[in-house]
Ligand code: PEP
């Protein structure tokens with residue numbers, strides 16, 4: 001529900017209605033429109049009658065939101081969200097954020113070498129899995145907490161903030177302390193208890209789209225994180241399951257403008273998992289930027305043939321460097337076109 005306030009509504013009046021709605025168990029968020037002030041109410045508003053809200057003389061009108069997601073919705077928050085890390089790095093707000101690194105952290109030498117190379121090429125964030133969600137229990141599962149420590153060393157040496165996946169609620173405290181952007185993997189996009197817990201950690205969350213989840217379900221998952229009130233969300237399109245088998249997943253590029261229309265949250269595209277083949281990563285990364293993505297996430301490995309995970313979809317630092325130049329050129333043109 002959205003409460004549209006009359007122009008003369010005082011702070012005191014607004015505070016009183018906010019307090020009343022919070023007492024009812026609703027989450028109240030202020031929305032500053034072009035000319036009007038509004039309050040967005042998230043939660044179960046079915047028992048709240050429009051008439052009950054209209055009895056406040058400073059309420060202009062009440063509107064019901066038909067979408068199942070609220071906090072992620074652009075209606076609640078017309079302005080684009082920009083994620084800003086303490087070091088000044090940003091995602092959203094017109095720039096192109098590039099997150100690059102190996103699928104998995106394998107050794108200190110490996111992560112340091114890749115971190116240095118992607119930084120040199122212009123990446124702004126280092127990715128690397130320490131806890132890996134593998135389809136087979138016999139496959140490499142990641143180095144766990146040791147992998148996280150190696151990522152911290154790479155951050156210390158390069159200054160790149162780290163993005164890594166959390167798989168279990170038991171690691172919430174460690175991730176809140178050590179990780180700059182907490183990734184929720186595609187397989188956990190609808191792990192609701194995990195989403196709720198991560199939403200209270202106060203770190204930005206990169207939420208990957210579930211392989212068979214709709215845009216609507218993705219935005220509802222974002223609401224699970226946002227309801228915690230402490231964490232911001234970055235949406236990540238990483239391909240969905242379709243009848244097509246020529247690629248690992250079908251990268252839904254149209255998700256970029258659709259998500260940006262429906263939501264204020266920044267949108268990042270992962271063409272590595274989206275295609276599953278290193279030689280398709282380059283064109284699809286460009287396609288993502290052409291579609292207006294706020295960022296991309298790319299798997300880069302210094303020796304893809306020997307990678308312990310996802311070598312077939314990892315590009316070399318050399319190719320990444322070439323891609324970065326093209327991405328930056330294209331991003332410039334796209335930004336001019338959007339008037340940014
Ligand atoms: C990953 O980014 O390492 C990963 C496992 O991706 P996804 O969750 O999209 O499969």
Ligand code: MN
Pocket residue numbers: 103104273299309310
């Ligand atoms: Mn991977």
